[in-house]
Amino acid sequence: MQKMPEQCPLCKSDILVTRFYCPRCDTAVEGHFQPYAGPFADLTEEQINFILTFVRCEGRFNRMEEELNLSYPTLRNRLYDIIRALGYEPGKDDEPSLSPEDRRRILDDLERGKITPLQAQQLLQGLEVESKKG
Known part of the structure; x- marks a missing residue:
């Protein structure tokens, strides 16, 4: 069975489906139906x-x-x-990275002993730390 064309082969306008047919039960339905293109319709x-x-x-x-x-x-x-x-940008939904000020604050806290090296590493990686020292 051939794939339904997405556009008119002559004028390239959108197709309007006017008839559906089921070969199993020999039922035909006529009307005006917009074909569902789906999210992948524009992919090659x-x-x-x-x-x-x-x-x-x-x-x-x-x-x-x-x-x-x-x-x-x-x-x-x-x-x-x-x-x-599909209309998205790769990496756009990633967590925003730390600002330079946030990074500096974490490193200052580490230097002052307010947080452990492990906590600093987790904070710099954007992970949550349960409790801070000090």
């Missing part, structure tokens, strides 16, 4: 295949490297291209 076939491989390999790039014979940086770049095609 190559990008869709990449996502399918990503899922099949459980998101493990080392398995994808073997299966697709591509390097880690190439795989990462292709994933980033897909993320951008």
Whole structure:
């Protein structure tokens, strides 16, 4: 079965579906229906295949490297291209890094003995520390 075209082959305008047919029960429904494009509608076939491989390999790039014979940086770049095609920016949702003032305060607290080296490391990594010394 062929994939439904996304646009009119002549004028390139959006398609309007007017009939559905079920071959199993021989039912036809007529009307005006907007086809559901879904979040992946704008992805290329190559990008869709990449996502399918990503899922099949459980998101493990080392398995994808073997299966697709591509390097880690190439795989990462292709994933980033897909993320951008979906309207997101890779890394944008990451936790904001510490400001220079916050880093300086943590290092000053460490120097004064208010926190332990382990606590300072955790704070610098953005982890929560249960209790501070002093």
